[in-house]
Each structure stands twice: as structure tokens, then as C-alpha cells.
Amino acid sequence: MADVTGSSTREGGCLCGAVRFCVTGPLRKVVYCHCEQCRRTSGHFVAATGADRNAIEMTEDAGLRWFVSSESAKRGFCAQCGSSLFWQRNDSDHTSIMAGAIDDKNALTADRHIYVADKASYYPVDDSLPCFEQSD
Ligand SMILES: [Zn+2]
């Protein structure tokens, strides 16, 4: 990971507490994804940080379920409160973590927009961050 934001241990979790985790080491800068899957799963678009899969330790996983969202990836969510939490490619050691799940809401900085070509028309993307039509 070239683009990291600080380095320490940070905690996160879902809305109800049935999923809790801590991440040791760097968190990726936040990527905004405007693809159709992220639109449907989030209700809008996804803002996700990420970390090495092995750096994420589940401290409470009673609510954690995985939805196989495509042939290449799955999405982790809380079955009790519905919070969207993770996105995991089958062939990757990197796990995307929904930015809102990190307890310290000031720990992250944003980096870029992806899949802007697929975004809905009701909102603009007009900040100064780099935009990519699809993946980067
Ligand atoms: Zn929950």
C-alpha cells in the first residue's frame, strides 16, 4: 500500500456492537466508489478505507455475515443491525473497510473517486479529488 494514513491501532464496529474489530497498522486513504453494487448496498455511494487482511482482528463477530456479491468478491455486514462493514476480493490480502465503521471519525483522509461513470445523476462529484471513470 503506497497511500496510507498514519499508523497505530484503531477500533471499529457496526451500529449495534455485534461486530467489533481492531486494525493494527496503517489504514488506506478513503476511496469513494460510485459503482452500482456500492450504490445498492450503501443506499448512496461507498466511502471505504482498508487494511491488510491480517491486520484486522475481530473482537466481536456474533453479527458478522458475508454476502457473496460477485464471482470475485464478498461483502461483510452485520446481520443484527444491517451495517455495511467490509468488502473482500477473493484473490486479495487487502480488505476494504467502510470508513464510517472506524470509531475515530477524524482518523481518515480521502483520496479519490472511482467508478464515477456509474454514479447516479442526483448528486455531483465536485471536490478536488482525482476521479476515475472505472477502477484506478
Ligand atoms: Zn450490528
Ligand SMILES: [Zn+2]
Ligand atoms: Zn463499488
